[in-house]
Amino acid sequence: MQALESFIHFALNWYWVPLLILYIGLIGAILIENRNPTKTIAWILVIIFIPFIGLILYYFFGQKFVKVQKIKKINRQQALRLQYQWKRLEPTMESFIRDIHAEIGDLSRVFRLMKNERLSSPTLDNGVRLLINGEEKFEYLKNDLSHARHSIHMEYYIFEVDNIGREILELLEQKANEGVAVRLIVDSFGSPDLVKYMRKNKDTKILFQPFLPVTFTSLANSNYRNHRKVTVIDASIGYIGGINISDRYINADDSTDKVYWRDTSVRIEGMSINMLQIGFWNSWNQTDGEPFLLEQGYLKVIQDEEERKKGKASVGFVASDPASVGPFNMEALLIAIGEANTKIQLCTPYYIPGEELERALIIAAAAGVEVELMIPEKSDSNLVHFASFSYLKPLLERGVKVYLYKKGFLHAKTVNVDNKLAFIGTVNLDIRSFYINYEIAAVISDAQLCGQLGNQFEEDKLYSHHFTLNEWKKRSRWKRGLDSLCRLLAPLL
Template sequence: MEAVWAFIKTYYFIPLALVYIGVIATILLENRNPAKSLAYILILLFLPGIGLVVYFFFGRDMRKKKIFSRKAFKDLELSGAYFNNYFEASGTQLLKMEQQIGDLVQPFRLLYQQRQSFVHTGNKVTLLTNGEEKFPALFEALEKAKHHIHIEYYIFSRDDVGERITEILLRKAAAGVKVRLIIDDSGSNRIKDIPKRLRMGGVEVYRFMPVHFASLSQANYRDHRKIVVIDGLVGFVGGINMDDRYLNNQKHSLYWRDTHVMIEGSAVKALQFQFFLCLGFVSKQQYELEPVYFPDREDEPGEGNISIAASGPDSAYPYNMEVLLSAIHQAKKSIRIVNPYFIPSDQVLTALQMAVAAGVEVELIIPGKSDSFIVQHSSFSYISPLIARGVKVYLYEKGFVHAKTMVVDGEIAFIGTVNMDIRSFYINFEIAAIIQDKALCRQMMQHFADDISHSRLIDAEAWANRPRLHKFTDSVCRLLTPLL
């Protein structure tokens, strides 16, 4: 028996211990966010074997660098050619905007200085609430396509909406329109045979980072964007996926509240540019930015000034988080946020507390009931410090609020795919439109007031007196947030 035990120690425990010591040392040397490092170390220590597998497939930053290093290099080449044409004109526009909105120009300036986006002027922006408004507008725009249709989506399902879009795309491809579709392999797990049918009809279809056993390490990085570009003239972006549930009809019992925008004008070029960056990555081809995909309009259809914030695990910095922080720091009157997965970084949490402490009215709407138990309770763990400082937090009760929006001082609006959590800020590919448009902001403020009418304001005393089991559940779920 002693010999067996000696054999086990020599050939199992000691090598395993050395592996664990090496992995923990690697985690520490990577100098990650301390909470994330601690979460992985705890999993390794308390779930031997399982923890090692979880870290191997999902936790290694070196694998991320290997996956995206080539993409970042190609992106840099494309970006240089793209920005050189517009850099000077955009700088002049920033000065004009500063005269109109003062320090709220900072998010636009940040993206400009980091060569991430220039300011696009003269855009018409149409606010689309829920699938009831988004899908009819999208179907109509797709039907008018003459040269190309580009779609990049997280969720594309084979249901009534998916079938209608598929029918339009096949018909347009048969008529000579160039149609390209990028779908996230994980998010679009209910698309079934649609990709096969589209390819047979002449549509280019690409799956973003397909997930199978040999590529489980890629499963953590998802394309969460929702982009449609038609003829380089019309673009759509926001939180609404290609799925029936957003129609709020009799087929689904749960009401889904979401926000999207249709953009007509020069800002569509920025959405097009981001689509081509992703297209080059998924197709492993190099594309020229041909003028036919970036047409100039003779008119300026609207008054909206727009910048596009795009970020992902290949980004040098978390640009979507940075533009949100920049706007929060410049707020003078009000900040109104709607977000379904509110698990804020320390920076965002502190910024909101500082804003309300400085006299800014800060209001936040989150779901009263989420589609994720862990996310819901993680979100709840952040509420107490916010309401203690004076932030008004509402729980949406009409259904599930999935919109990802922010309006600051009634002057600028953020509408996109970005959740206020670590995954959106650092891990997923995300996109948002930062918009200066008075009419749009008024609409957004009206919609926020309507959403509040379907929400319950959290009472600080009642929240503090919740059952200890609820508080304990929130705290346990919060420990998992660095890994979500």
């Protein structure tokens, strides 16, 4: 009994010693990792000022992705497998970039980035169709799925088992039973209901793989999400954008109590689909799914010149993941912003830009480019919402126009530069999308599509409030204080 009392007395008086050693060791480990300094400081502040809970948060969400080295190895292996074809296409890619430069000038440097970093081969003569909201996308998607003859590849962050989700699943099952190769990847964190549904559906012929399965031992990996929304059909038709498979993206005419969702995707036809297919192949090889060879009919082969021309769009894709050697989506945006001459229009649901993007937008505005940023008036995340407002003041002070979308929730992730170059994809203008998530964006040079995107931005402005610097200054002190507090956590969001 006396020994127990002595132990309790020792523990109560000296508990801080092992805790101090743990804190010093953990902070030292964070410093040794050589992360972004802002993120390093943010995690150290969380660990110090939120005792115990900070340690738990770091354990689950702060550690470097345990599979990063494995993903880097896979990326290297697959790059080597494509190396011969890439070298063979070098003269063609250079010719395409010269043609693109003749159309859009130095904005073509974005396509050169894609080529030099081997992200995507630039392609010409693609057909593109802008799709606004789920009610447009799903009609085209269901029709294209029903006509599939060889393969269907889908990769989604959110795939709900709701009305539209079940419709899509029925179509996929039907096509799989007809002999079409159907492969479906969903993010385990974003689509838990579908993961459970597919585990119960043992008889399905759909080749299904959850991406980064979340268990208690791998809970830290849930911080790294496959945020992509991609479909590839018969190596001929592709879909990419912000619209997941979910009823929330469908704005029915008779819906009065449902939040209006404003989003954007694009349907693409042409040789660029080969690049999208290779991207899916890369994702599939990071799951436990049985490998497949691209040469088995999964790449589009053009028989004649007439078949190659689906439209007038130049298209490439910028993909990034936690193991990427750089934040490629941000780098592509920085190039485009730096080459803008007249106007930049940006839509994002989450604006936590980091210093590089913030400074690029400020410089563009100061140099006489009209820069317009649209974000939701109300977000689905209060923490992100307040953090976003802390980043608006420097923009407003330097002439960037900010619009708060009021009609519903703005979920579109688009950038339109000079009505000559468009980014449409899954990438939010935040640190998570640039550095942490698996993301992808289509980069499109097409006068008609860019004009439509510009017109849509003007229409969205009719449902938005032009937020001024004076209004920002009139916000209450507690709100501005909350903005600043949430900003401290911004690198971790």
